[in-house]
Amino acid sequence: MNLQLEPDVAFGVHPYLGVAAAVADDRPFLDEVLRRHHFRQSGDLDVYLLPGDTPHNRAVRTVARASREFQDAGLSVAADPRIMLPPPIPTPDGAPVRQALPGQSLTALTGKLHELRRSADIADVLEQILDEHHGVVGDLEEFIDTAAVWCERLDTANGRELGQHLRTIAHHVAFLGDQLVAAQLDLAVMPDVTPDNAPPLSEVPLLPRHDVPSVTHTARTRAALASSPNRPADLPPSPQEAARAPASPSSSRRTR
The missing domain is CATH 3.30.70 (Alpha-Beta Plaits)
Structure with missing residues (x-):
């Protein structure tokens, strides 16, 4: 050879x-x-x-x-x-430069899953994603919060509204992180090992995801409830629109 x-x-x-x-x-x-x-x-x-x-x-x-x-x-x-690896994240003057780490690349970690056989090894990969200081879940929450601050800096009604919407999304990301922590702990104590005759991970089809409202429908709902020249911001929506409006999440944000 x-x-x-x-x-x-x-x-x-x-x-x-x-x-x-x-x-x-x-x-x-x-x-x-x-x-x-x-x-x-x-x-x-x-x-x-x-x-x-x-x-x-x-x-x-x-x-x-x-x-x-x-x-x-x-x-x-x-x-x-x-x-x-992504480039270093800008920091204020005098603060240490935050270097990128392998745990911040979901693409690299997803590829790593194809080489693993033990549940504990999968838990180790999830731990990198969930790391409080360098994991991608926390970074995503920080990114969305930063985007919310950017919108609020516009100092307009639309900017403040979008900023609040982004902060709601950050709450969902924090909740997702909590759920992943529970899954990571379960994987850490599972004794299962992938059988030697199991097909390669790349050949196993992904399960279909649950249906979610289309982007178009969601966008139309938000547009119907948003303030506009034809509807002052201080007027409540009609009863029909209020019935269609999605309920705001009640989950609390994870402290980092």
Whole structure:
């Protein structure tokens, strides 16, 4: 069996220039694919680079799509896992910079599930997601709260309304985190191990989700209840609209 020690294409992260790609030789196909995915060759470094202002999520998707195209053509690809890590979060002057951690990449953790067999191992992955300081659930709650503050800074009726709506969503995220903690504890004490003859996780179809109201219906309901020039904010909605209005959640937000 012949082992190929050097990949045809390798993706990595340059400390100053961002996501980069290196090729094993000067085959035109390699150059063509990389350019199609917005990589441009840097003559000084002999590598291909994405534009410096490429958002993190777009860069990750670009690497994934280019890698798939190379692999479909029978070429070998290597990628540095650090590509998945988001950039540091801005902090006030004097505060320590908050570095990204593997637990903040749901894509990386979802891929990790395919390699696990023990319930306790799944619980360990969930623990990374639920980490109070670096988990994605807490980060999502913080992101929504920050978006709510942004809306409230507009100092308009619509901005304050949307800010309150976002804070309600943050309550739901906190409740979701509490439910995941319960599931994580159950997994931690389960003795089950996946049988050796079980099909690969990628071949097991996902269960269908419960039906939820369409975005269009939800948007129309909110628009009907929102204040407008034709309905002053201090007037109550009609009885029919009040009956259709969704009840506000009663769950309390988790303290972080």
